[in-house]
Amino acid sequence: MQKVKNKWIKIGSEVLILASLFTLVQYLITAGLLNQYYQINLTSMCINVILAVSLSLINGFTGQLSLGHAGFMAVGAYVSVIITNMLDLPFIVGILVACLAAGLAGFIIGVPTLRLKGDYLAIATLAFGEIIRVTLQNIDYVNGPAGIMGITKLTTWPWLFGGTVLTVLVIVNLVNSSYGRAIVSIREDEIASELMGINTTKYKVLAFVIGAMFAGLGGAFYAHYFYIIKPETFNFLKSFDILVMVVLGGLGSTTGAIIAAVFITALTAALQSFPAIRMILYALILVIVMIYRPQGLMGNKELSIKIFGRIWSGRNEPDGNK
Amino acid sequence: MLEFTQQIINGLSLGAIYALIALGYTMVYGIIKLINFAHGDIMMVGAFVGYFSLTLLGTNIFVAMLAAMLTCAVFGVLIEKIAYRPLRNSTRIAALITAIGVSLFLEYMAIFLLGPSQKVFPDSAFPLKAYTLGGLSILNKDVFVFVSAVVLMLILQYIIKWTKTGKAMRAVSLDREAAVLMGISVDKTISITFAIGSALAAAAGVMVGVYYNTVNPLMGIIPGLKAFVAAVLGGIGIIPGAMVGGFVMGLLETMVSGYGNSLYRDAVAFGVLILILLIKPSGIFGEDTGEKV
Numbered sequence: 346m347q348k349v350k351n352k353w354i355k356i357g358s359e360v361l362i363l364a365s366l367f368t369l370v371q372y373l374i375t376a377g378l379l380n381q382y383y384q385i386n387l388t389s390m391c392i393n394v395i396l397a398v399s400l401s402l403i404n405g406f407t408g409q410l411s412l413g414h415a416g417f418m419a420v421g422a423y424v425s426v427i428i429t430n431m432l433d434l435p436f437i438v439g440i441l442v443a444c445l446a447a448g449l450a451g452f453i454i455g456v457p458t459l460r461l462k463g464d465y466l467a468i469a470t471l472a473f474g475e476i477i478r479v480t481l482q483n484i485d486y487v488n489g490p491a492g493i494m495g496i497t498k499l500t501t502w503p504w505l506f507g508g509t510v511l512t513v514l515v516i517v518n519l520v521n522s523s524y525g526r527a528i529v530s531i532r533e534d535e536i537a538s539e540l541m542g543i544n545t546t547k548y549k550v551l552a553f554v555i556g557a558m559f560a561g562l563g564g565a566f567y568a569h570y571f572y573i574i575k576p577e578t579f580n581f582l583k584s585f586d587i588l589v590m591v592v593l594g595g596l597g598s599t600t601g602a603i604i605a606a607v608f609i610t611a612l613t614a615a616l617q618s619f620p621a622i623r624m625i626l627y628a629l630i631l632v633i634v635m636i637y638r639p640q641g642l643m644g645n646k647e648l649s650i651k652i653f654g655r656i657w658s659g660r661n662e663p664d665g666n667k
Numbered sequence: 668m669l670e671f672t673q674q675i676i677n678g679l680s681l682g683a684i685y686a687l688i689a690l691g692y693t694m695v696y697g698i699i700k701l702i703n704f705a706h707g708d709i710m711m712v713g714a715f716v717g718y719f720s721l722t723l724l725g726t727n728i729f730v731a732m733l734a735a736m737l738t739c740a741v742f743g744v745l746i747e748k749i750a751y752r753p754l755r756n757s758t759r760i761a762a763l764i765t766a767i768g769v770s771l772f773l774e775y776m777a778i779f780l781l782g783p784s785q786k787v788f789p790d791s792a793f794p795l796k797a798y799t800l801g802g803l804s805i806l807n808k809d810v811f812v813f814v815s816a817v818v819l820m821l822i823l824q825y826i827i828k829w830t831k832t833g834k835a836m837r838a839v840s841l842d843r844e845a846a847v848l849m850g851i852s853v854d855k856t857i858s859i860t861f862a863i864g865s866a867l868a869a870a871a872g873v874m875v876g877v878y879y880n881t882v883n884p885l886m887g888i889i890p891g892l893k894a895f896v897a898a899v900l901g902g903i904g905i906i907p908g909a910m911v912g913g914f915v916m917g918l919l920e921t922m923v924s925g926y927g928n929s930l931y932r933d934a935v936a937f938g939v940l941i942l943i944l945l946i947k948p949s950g951i952f953g954e955d956t957g958e959k960v
Contacts, residue, residue, distance in 0.1 A: 408760075464702045469941055475937050476941075483928070588767070621778045624774070628769070635765040639754075
């Protein structure tokens with residue numbers, strides 16, 4: 346009884362925090378207190394959170410190193426722009442079709458490649474990501490290497506906020522479900538989990554497809570905010586960007602991925618005039634984190650309201666119900 | 668038929684470059700099971716050392732190549748010591764992510780220090796000459812690239828087959844624990860492997876400079892990936908496989924640009940990689956091994 350009550354208090358407080366965050370930012374935007382620069386960074390943050398959380402499902406929870414996330418983002422971006430700008434359909438249709446298309450791309454790529462393991466999988470996904478990019482460069486319908494310009498700006502704060510919350514909710518709930526336990530067991534020991542009767546291929550493909558779908562969502566938001574998309578934007582350096590966030594946050598921590606995505610976006614904004622230094626810092630983050638803290642900043646721990654509550658009340662008891 | 672032969676000649680020199688880079692990938696993979704993502708960037712460092720040795724010191728091309736090889740050998744050993752050695756007993760994913768980090772570090776350090784723009788490889792270092800042979804035109808740079816690559820490969824074969832160091836390298840890649848028990852210093856052998864692999868990449872870098880006439884900080888990425896594909900194609904960890912794979916990739920690429928769409932050139936390399944990984948991940952020369960629990 347107590348447990349059920351606590352659960353409702355937890356959900357209630359989470360909804361309250363999210364709702365107030367949403368209203369606060371919405372107020373700041375409508376009141377004109379948030380200038381263009383902050384709005385752009387806020388948008389990048391939300392998109393990066395979507396991308397990082399979706400990649401952390403593949404890399405962190407399933408333990409399958411994918412280096413082709415930017416490819417799925419590209420599919421989402423291009424498909425959504427075709428739907429909204431070229432076919433004049435509403436944004437919601439664009440988003441949904443973008444997610445489905447990216448998920449389909451994830452399925453087509455995932456089924457054959459997920460038979461591979463470890464570094465072979467990494468290289469194969471990298472190759473597929475690059476093939477998506479080169480293919481886009483060769484399609485005249487989407488202007489080839491020049492890309493599409495003059496995309497209507499449809500990504501607004503309610504869309505972004507809703508999309509980000511949805512991504513986090515779906516992935517957190519997936520990870521905490523029985524599907525999630527199967528997925529995590531693959532990361533821990535694939536052979537053992539296969540022996541326990543888990544259809545590892547099925548769960549790996551499932552995680553891959555869901556990760557790809559949300560990457561498509563991120564791509565759709567990106568395209569409808571930044572006015573222009575071209576294949577070069579979605580090269581493998583973009584995939585590495587997202588990888589840095591996941592690795593820094595912790596392989597297997599959604600909150601870690603969110604914190605790292607916000608931090609890296611802020612760092613990127615601060616170092617805007619020094620792109621080379623930014624990339625050198627990324628590189629050092631990757632190497633140093635791997636050498637000194639290979640599990641990432643958060644490891645597989647999650648930051649939750651419960652922890653804040655514990656800090657607040659000054660109790661520091663070990664987690665009893667784990 | 669004449670055009671076809673011409674394409675083969677063009678492909679051979681490109682293939683020789685890929686083969687040299689692929690050798691480094693394959694040797695490192697064979698010995699520590701790591702895809703050294705930074706290998707292509709070591710090639711870039713080599714190309715720049717060659718470039719500066721030609722322009723600032725005014726040396727000839729052979730001295731420049733030697734200087735590049737020596738510098739990169741040191742570089743390779745340092746990278747292994749600083750970045751890869753602490754991770755030798757951690758997961759392969761961690762090592763791979765580190766390698767990506769090292770690769771980004773080399774690329775953007777080069778951009779930071781030298782600027783992102785292309786630099787033109789001095790023509791005077793290698794005056795172009797074309798020979799005609801029964802209707803075929805053969806450039807002296809193709810000959811230079813092909814011959815020096817083959818000489819380097821022969822030296823490598825000698826080192827691996829006939830010297831004590833080579834024996835140690837083969838032993839460590841076969842079974843590291845057993846090699847330690849036989850009194851082989853694993854650390855030293857791995858360092859030597861990195862030194863040799865990086866020196867070959869540096870030589871390839873100078874050749875790329877001669878071949879394409881330009882050098883830039885990001886020049887290592889695409890040839891690096893293609894050479895990796897070559898290594899996988901031949902069977903990663905197998906030295907003759909890397910050579911064959913390199914030549915196949917070079918020929919395939921010139922054929923695709925010659926007869927098809929050159930924009931698809933890069934996609935073809937990745938397509939080959941995926942086909943190989945799906946059909947026979949162990950490569951042409953590899954043996955299928957079951958997974959040990």
